Every structure is written in C-alpha cells, then in structure tokens.
Amino acid sequence: MSSIYDSEDKENVVRTGLGGSKPIQTNLSPQRLDKRTKQSKQVPYHHTAKMRRFTSTMNKSSGLTISEVHHLRQQINEKEREIDSLNTSFISLRTQVESQTLNNFTVESKYLQLERQLKELKSNVEKLNNFEESSMRELQHKFEISSQEMMVKHKERLNSRKEEIATEIDKILQEKQSKYLNAIEKLNANLKSFQEKKESLGNEFQQRLELARQEFKDREKALQENLQQVQSSNEETSASIKHSIDSLRSKINDLTDKSIPSKQKEYAKYESIAQQLKSKNSDKQAEIDSARSEIQSKSDLISELDGKAKLRNDELSRMKFEIKRMKMELVDQETKRRKLHAQLQDLKGNIRVFCRIRAVAAESKLIKFDLPDEDLNEDAKQELSIVKENVGIFNSANSYKFQFDKIFSMNHENECIFEEYSQLIQSCIDGSNVCVFAYGQTGSGKTFTMSHPVNGMIPLSIKKVFDDIKELDTQEQQWEYEINGKFIEIYNENIIDLLNPQSSEKHEIKHDDVNCKTTITNITTVPITSPSQANSILEQVNKRRSTAATKSNDKSSRSHSIFIIDIKGSNKATGVKTFGTLNLIDLAGSERISVSQVEGDRLKETQAINKSLSAVGDVISSLNLNQGSHIPYRNSKLTYLLKHSLGGNSKTLMFVNISPLSANFNETINSLRFATKVNSTKLG
Numbered sequence: 270m271s272s273i274y275d276s277e278d279k280e281n282v283v284r285t286g287l288g289g290s291k292p293i294q295t296n297l298s299p300q301r302l303d304k305r306t307k308q309s310k311q312v313p314y315h316h317t318a319k320m321r322r323f324t325s326t327m328n329k330s331s332g333l334t335i336s337e338v339h340h341l342r343q344q345i346n347e348k349e350r351e352i353d354s355l356n357t358s359f360i361s362l363r364t365q366v367e368s369q370t371l372n373n374f375t376v377e378s379k380y381l382q383l384e385r386q387l388k389e390l391k392s393n394v395e396k397l398n399n400f401e402e403s404s405m406r407e408l409q410h411k412f413e414i415s416s417q418e419m420m421v422k423h424k425e426r427l428n429s430r431k432e433e434i435a436t437e438i439d440k441i442l443q444e445k446q447s448k449y450l451n452a453i454e455k456l457n458a459n460l461k462s463f464q465e466k467k468e469s470l471g472n473e474f475q476q477r478l479e480l481a482r483q484e485f486k487d488r489e490k491a492l493q494e495n496l497q498q499v500q501s502s503n504e505e506t507s508a509s510i511k512h513s514i515d516s517l518r519s520k521i522n523d524l525t526d527k528s529i530p531s532k533q534k535e536y537a538k539y540e541s542i543a544q545q546l547k548s549k550n551s552d553k554q555a556e557i558d559s560a561r562s563e564i565q566s567k568s569d570l571i572s573e574l575d576g577k578a579k580l581r582n583d584e585l586s587r588m589k590f591e592i593k594r595m596k597m598e599l600v601d602q603e604t605k606r607r608k609l610h611a612q613l614q615d616l617k618g619n620i621r622v623f624c625r626i627r628a629v630a631a632e633s634k635l636i637k638f639d640l641p642d643e644d645l646n647e648d649a650k651q652e653l654s655i656v657k658e659n660v661g662i663f664n665s666a667n668s669y670k671f672q673f674d675k676i677f678s679m680n681h682e683n684e685c686i687f688e689e690y691s692q693l694i695q696s697c698i699d700g701s702n703v704c705v706f707a708y709g710q711t712g713s714g715k716t717f718t719m720s721h722p723v724n725g726m727i728p729l730s731i732k733k734v735f736d737d738i739k740e741l742d743t744q745e746q747q748w749e750y751e752i753n754g755k756f757i758e759i760y761n762e763n764i765i766d767l768l769n770p771q772s773s774e775k776h777e778i779k780h781d782d783v784n785c786k787t788t789i790t791n792i793t794t795v796p797i798t799s800p801s802q803a804n805s806i807l808e809q810v811n812k813r814r815s816t817a818a819t820k821s822n823d824k825s826s827r828s829h830s831i832f833i834i835d836i837k838g839s840n841k842a843t844g845v846k847t848f849g850t851l852n853l854i855d856l857a858g859s860e861r862i863s864v865s866q867v868e869g870d871r872l873k874e875t876q877a878i879n880k881s882l883s884a885v886g887d888v889i890s891s892l893n894l895n896q897g898s899h900i901p902y903r904n905s906k907l908t909y910l911l912k913h914s915l916g917g918n919s920k921t922l923m924f925v926n927i928s929p930l931s932a933n934f935n936e937t938i939n940s941l942r943f944a945t946k947v948n949s950t951k952l953g
C-alpha cells in the first residue's frame with residue numbers, strides 16, 4: 270500500500286517557524302513554497318529597524334543629498350509597506366497551510382481507514398474466491414463420482430438386461446424348438462403308425478374283400494350252376510312229366526278206362542317227385558338268399574371300412590397341415606432369432622479389440638502388468654495398466670493405462686478366447702461380413718492364436734460354422750449352405766495365391782459395389798465340405814509358408830495371410846438367401862524397424878508393412894469414429910481387398926498380441942497404442 274507521504278507530497282513537508290519543529294503538510298507546490306520561504310527569510314518583520322539604522326549609516330557615510338535620502342526613505346517605506354502586506358498575506362497563508370494540514374491529517378486518517386477497509390474487503394473477496402473454488406472443485410468431484418457411478422450402474426443395468434434378453438431368447442427358442450421338435454416327432458410317429466395301420470388295414474381289407482368277392486363269385490357260380498342244373502332238370506323233368514302226362518293223357522284217351530288206376534299211381538309218383546324238386550328248389554333259393562345277404566353284409570363292411578379309411582385320410586391331411594404350420598412357425602422363430610442375434614451383436618459393437626498377452630517361460634524377466642478382475646462385468650471395457658520401472662538415478666516408474674473389450678492374460682487358452690468371439694460366426698452365417706485380425710510384433714503369438722492346428726481361431730471357427738449350419742440344415746429349418754474358401758498372402762503389396770503358389774498369374778482385386786462383393790482374378794477357390802478338409806488346407810498352407818520362411822529369411826513374418834471363407838445360404842421354405850464372408854487375417858509383424866536402417870528389398874518390405882498396418886489402423890479407426898466420412902480403403906492392398914468386409918453391418922475383431930518380456934517393452938507399448946487408436950470410442 271502506498272504511504273500517505275507519496276513522492277511529491279513528501280517534498281511538500283516543511284518546517285515552519287510558527288508551528289515549532291512539527292512537520293506540516295502543505296498543498297503548495299515545491300517551487301512556490303520555496304519562493305515563500307525565501308521571501309520570509311529575505312524580509313523578516315524585525316529587520317525594518319535594522320534597515321532604518323542601515324539607511325542613516327549609509328546616509329552619513331555616503332554623503333547623499335537630503336532629497337536623495339528622502340527619496341530612498343520613501344522607497345524604503347514603500348518596500349516596508351509591501352513587506353508588511355506580504356507578511357500579512359504570509360501569515361494568512363500560513364494559517365491556511367495549517368488548516369490545510371489539519372484537513373490533510375483528517376483525509377489521511379480517513380484514507381488509512383478506507384485502506385484498512387479495502388484490505389479487509391480484499392481478503393474477504395479472496396476468502397470467498399477460495400471458498401467458491403474449493404466448493405466448485407468439491408462439486409465437480411462429486412459430480413464426476415456420481416456420473417461415474419451412474420455410468421457404471423447404467424452399464425450394469427444394460428448388461429444385465431442384455432444378458433436377460435439373451436437368456437430369455439435362448440430359453441424361449443430352446444423351449445419352442447424342443448416343443449416343436451417333440452410335437453413334430455410325435456406327429457411324425459403318429460403319421461407313420463397311421464400310415465402303417467392304414468396300409469395294413471387296407472391290405473387286410475383288400476385281401477378279405479378279394480376273398481369275399483372270390484367266395485361270393487364261387488358261391489354265386491355254384492348256385493347259378495345248381496340253379497341252372499335244377500332248372501334244367503326241372504325243365505327236363507317237367508318236360509318229361511308234361512310229355513308223360515301228355516302221353517298218359519293220350520294213353521288215357523287211347524286206353525280209356527283200362528289203365529287209369531295204374532296211370533293215376535304213376536301220376537301221383539311223378540307228382541311227389543315234382544314236389545320234392547320244388548322243395549329242393551326252395552332250399553336252393555334260400556341258399557341263394559343267404560349268400561345274397563352275406564354279400565350285402567360284406568358290402569356294408571366294405572363301406573364301413575371305406576368310411577374309416579376316409580376318416581384316417583382326413584386326420585392324415587390335418588396332421589400334414591399341422592406339421593406344415595409348425596415348420597412355418599419354426600422358420601418364423603428362426604428369423605426372429607436371427608434378428609435378435611443381430612441386435613445383440615450390434616449392442617456389443619461392430620468393432621471390438623481383444624488384447625492377448627503371450628505365455629512365456631516362468632523364469633523370464635517380465636513387464637509389470639496390472640490386469641482386470643476376472644469377475645467384473647463381462648461386457649464392460651477392461652483396463653490394463655503397465656508400469657515401466659527405471660532403475661536409474663531417479664528410480665522412477667511410469668504407468669500406462671489402456672482399455673479394451675477383453676484382456677486375456679498369459680493363462681488363457683485359445684478355446685477360452687474363441688468362446689468370446691464365437692457369436693460372430695453365427696452373424697457370418699446369418700449374412701454379415703466378419704474380419705478377425707491378429708496384430709502384434711513378430712513372435713507375439715499371432716499365428717499361435719489364429720492358426721494353431723488344434724485350437725487356433727481358424728480351425729475352431731470352421732468347426733463352429735459346420736456345427737451351426739448342421740442345426741439349420743434340417744427338414745424343419747430347410748436351410749442349405751455352400752461354403753467356399755480362398756487362402757491368400759499379401760507380400761510387398763502383391764497378392765500370392767497360397768492354394769496355387771506356383772502360379773505366375775497376376776491377381777487383381779475387383780469390387781462389385783452394387784452387390785457389395787469382392788473378387789480376386791485368377792485366384793483358386795475350393796469348396797469346403799468338412800472341418801477336416803479345411804484343416805488340411807490350413808495345414809498345407811502353414812507348411813508351405815514355413816518352408817518359404819526358412820528359404821527366404823522368415824518372409825512369413827513380413828506378409829499378411831488371409832483365409833477367406835464365403836458362406837452362402839438359402840432357405841427352401843422361405844426363399845431367403847444369405848451371403849457372409851469370414852476373413853481370418855494373420856498380419857505381418859508390427860515391430861517398427863526404422864526405415865533409415867535398412868535398404869534395398871528390406872527397405873521396400875518395411876515400407877510396405879508400415880504402410881499397410883497403418884492403413885488398417887486408419888480405416889478401422891475412421892470407421893469407428895465417423896461413419897459418414899471418407900474411409901481411406903485405397904491406402905493399402907489389404908484394406909482395399911477388405912473394403913466390403915469392413916464397415917456397414919460388418920463385424921470386426923482385432924486381437925492385439927503382446928509380449929510380456931521386459932526386453933519387448935517398447936514394442937508392447939507401441940502395439941497397445943495402435944490398438945487403442947483402433948478401439949477409439951464411437952462418438953454419437
């Protein structure tokens with residue numbers, strides 16, 4: 270704070286004869302004050318007597334005339350008057366100065382008081398500012414904590430809801446599927462038994478009918494024959510009787526009364542024969558009637574059996590209709606399952622990054638990792654911390670933190686890793702394109718993860734494809750699938766056909782942007798008919814690559830290998846068609862060899878790797894961040910090839926394989942940074 274005696278004012282403090290030795294503050298400027306002081310020194314009041322004595326002395330010793338002296342005296346008197354008036358004004362001025370000084374004191378004390386108040390106010394304001402700042406910090410902290418808690422709770426709720434939906438779907442599907450399958454099985458069994466019964470009843474009935482018909486025919490024939498015989502014998506008999514009667518009559522007439530009695534006897538005899546024949550005839554007629562009624566009852570039985578057969582046929586067609594309806598419902602359920610599966614996968618995100626730490630021998634010197642808790646919410650992002658320990662003079666430690674969708678430690682097996690992404694296979698069967706990349710420095714476990722002959726992602730993916738399509742390729746679901754494979758390598762931005770490596774033909778990438786399909790000219794495509802056949806393709810390719818690697822200084826580490834599996838599906842019941850491509854990619858080693866340290870072929874190779882790997886990172890991260898803008902697919906052959914398999918509804922999974930060895934610390938950090946760029950959170 271400035272003092273009341275500020276620069277100029279300090280110089281205005283003078284000591285006056287009236288006020289004793291006390292310093293008086295004046296408002297006069299230094300020049301004016303100085304002038305007044307000089308004047309008061311030059312003409313003090315008590316000096317006038319001295320002047321008079323001095324003039325009389327001068328008068329005596331100088332020999333001046335009286336008029337001159339008089340004149341001088343007048344002048345002196347004038348001067349003395351002037352001096353008096355000056356003295357008077359000086360005294361009034363001094364009084365003014367004193368009163369001004371008093372004023373100044375009052376002002377000064379007020380000023381001091383105001384200054385104290387200002388100080389207090391300032392400190393209060395400062396306190397208020399500090400309080401405001403600390404409360405703001407506290408509020409911000411509280412807000413951050415509560416928003417984090419809300420985020421965690423929200424994520425938990427989301428995840429549990431997702432889980433619930435998925436389990437509900439699975440449960441409903443399983444229940445429905447098993448219910449329908451059981452019902453269909455039962456219906457099929459009923460249908461079969463009905464058909465068998467119908468067949469056996471039909472056969473039996475036909476046989477019985479045939480027999481009855483035959484019997485009836487035989488009987489009818491016999492009866493007809495009998496009847497005819499009887500009729501003919503009757504006719505014959507009656508004709509002969511008639512003849513006899515006639516001859517008898519004529520005889521009677523001829524003989525008159527002579528032989529009448531004997532002839533009457535003969536007549537009676539023939540009469541009884543006729544009677545017998547008549548009774549025989551009525552017996553035969555009764556037999557014919559009973560045969561007719563039997564035929565009638567057999568006909569009734571036949572029509573009853575016909576009625577039953579009709580009922581069975583009606584039931585059969587009802588069952589067929591029911592089976593058809595159930596099949597349609599099953600197809601409908603399958604379509605719903607596909608939609609829900611797609612929704613679930615969308616919720617999990619179209620681009621996922623898994624980090625895998627390679628297993629190494631126990632005695633190796635390792636990087637200090639801080640891994641996430643395994644029990645944590647499985648759909649939440651997981652955090653990996655790495656500590657770099659410098660045993661230098663400062664013994665400092667740097668900590669790096671990274672977040673990924675999943676982090677697998679050295680103890681995780683391939684099967685467990687496959688489990689985490691296997692749902693993407695279903696998406697591919699349902700018609701989505703899927704890319705699985707393995708990224709990392711040479712020796713970090715990319716080939717072990719992707720191509721291990723028993724449990725690598727390639728053999729396990731193919732097995733899953735076949736298991737899943739087997740479930741869909743049933744009489745009920747009516748899905749049919751065709752699977753084709755290509756296996757290529759990209760080395761120095763050139764495509765090599767690994768299924769026909771001797772070929773010298775040029776391979777070009779062609780895109781059909783309308784149907785979103787990609788083809789490579791002159792490339793070998795093989796139909797894949799079983800997991801074992803696909804595994805033997807993988808085995809052959811791995812063998813070829815490793816032989817080539819020994820011959821040409823481990824070329825395999827410096828090329829990208831891609832197993833392209835096309836899955837084409839069609840549903841006979843609904844006519845729906847699907848096409849999905851599964852791209853399984855083992856990338857070239859990512860270690861950053863400084864371009865300046867290599868030359869010739871190796872320089873070209875290094876440039877090609879750096880270019881294509883950063884193109885992969887750029888494409889995926891721009892897809893992740895901003896779906897509407899330009900995606901730089903053309904920056905490398907690999908990204909250009911995968912143009913229709915990345916983006917849109919495609920699913921991408923990147924494994925970042927890292928080495929836990931301390932010696933590889935820098936490369937491990939580089940790989941994690943690359944993967945973080947790829948994994949960057951989607952905005953809006």
Ligand SMILES: Nc1ncnc2c1ncn2[C@@H]1O[C@H](COP(=O)(O)OP(=O)(O)OP(=O)(O)O)[C@@H](O)[C@H]1O
Nearest residue numbers: 627628710711712713714715716717718825826858
């Ligand atoms: N998780 C693991 N458990 C046990 N061994 C492993 C694991 N990962 C890798 N290895 C072993 O480490 C060695 C190097 O692994 P791999 O060949 O898979 O590395 P890479 O990253 O594919 O290297 P390159 O870039 O040369 O192809 C192999 O011998 C492999 O068997």
